[in-house]
Amino acid sequence: MQSCVGVMMRSVLPPLSDLLAFDAAARHGSFTRAARDMNVTQPAISRRVAALEADLGVTLFGRETRPLRLTPAGQTLFDVLRSGLSRLETTVSEIRRMQTGDRLTIAAAPGFLTYWLLPRLPELTAAFPDHELRLMTGDQSHDLPEADIHVRFGDGAWPEREAVRILSEEVFAVCSPLLLPDLGPPGSGRLKRARLLQLSDRLDRRYDWQNWFRTVGAEPPARPNTIIFDDYSLLVSAALAGQGVALCWSGLLDQHLRTGALVRVSDEVVTSERGYFATFPAGTAHESLVAKVVAWLAAQTGG
Template identity: 45%
Template structure:
């Protein structure tokens, strides 16, 4: 295992990179400016590279510095979240729900009012994460993927189907019951191909051939993809239950000729399993009941 640099050097660099000056970093860490400078110099000596280009005014980070800052953003971000959770829990009943960002945006947020009304004495924290990020700490955990052994409950359905806005369909003289996917722009999410369905895998699962020469647009998040669907830019894939709020209002339409069944899906569990405290178990079962309707 690679030896990590000293924590004092990492914190000094992180503060200086975020604030842009050694003076501000020193104020944040309650040390002198020369102390910050010495810690960063020691970190650079340990790593064997310069983290700042001091030959330019104003001083700028080198590529190595930018790479390290990105890594520290993730690591310190998780530490900050965990500390905030611990501090809030010490003040009262706090339950943290962690879920993929698409699930949070399109399934959980529309139900937050109901959730808060059901548990008025509990402070509920919502933490979202993108596909591929490390799992963030939470009391109630919702993950997307294949089934795993353990105390997990499956949420929502297992069908995956295309959706589009009525505006998009009208422009092409199509409807949810009468459409031609080969003449549509297919919206997909590039960062989640290993977990989520992309169009080639969906066509295979549905027993269909991918249209040759189909126009495909890639997005880096599901929220961007859904916004493009709502804006009438093309057709996207929906997991059964995720976009019900838009389907119910008619903002989007399900294309009903084809769908695929997938073993992947959303799975719900408590961080401490069956030993989780009562408030955690109650919220877990509330989400499970809503997700299985």
């Protein structure tokens, strides 16, 4: 009887590879990003999703829009599947942590690690002297490394994750004091004559200069003199060298502002409900090492 039940259960569930492909496509809203996440080709994801749809006899995605839109049946399946996989991921992480002892891994964007966490590293290691700390770069939703704590930029809402605010978003313009006299009289108007240092538009979670100008009520330059970077650390290095004006997120470059290596160009500042959050699996015990480190991170700035 038991063997018959086992056979029936195996026949009811679709292949796990198809379910994982569907989960990745639903999370990323793209077969291409799902393929990158799973380290397979885009056609392989398409075939697995199509096989799952054929198995279930329903359409899971409306493919006429970008990003991909889940159908009602697809949303129902994704909600149940993601809940189960998230619990499994949390359990696997806990088992691995048992094997690695007191090691804790924090993943974040290079700019956050360089300008916010590294200056506080002596205090962090002193607060947790008996634990091995590992730092990794990565905060993009389609390419998150395996870590105990992910520091991510956004609105604080991520499925199956708890989020504790570390920094709120305040964005203003900065430059080297050597460049300031060349920009003309104070005010946002002086920025229209400046060379603007900007992050690549693939990092669309942050403001670019066009949006920043509009938010402060100023018209963007018709033909901006812009240099684009795909790494915030490189952008800051260029600003320190007097190569142009950068957008600064309050809390990240405080050390350079205190020493005078960078100065504010104008009084305009943009704020929002977004910010940097320490995220970790929902249901993590409050007395755990992860929870204690997250509390320490949040206490450094008061969120």
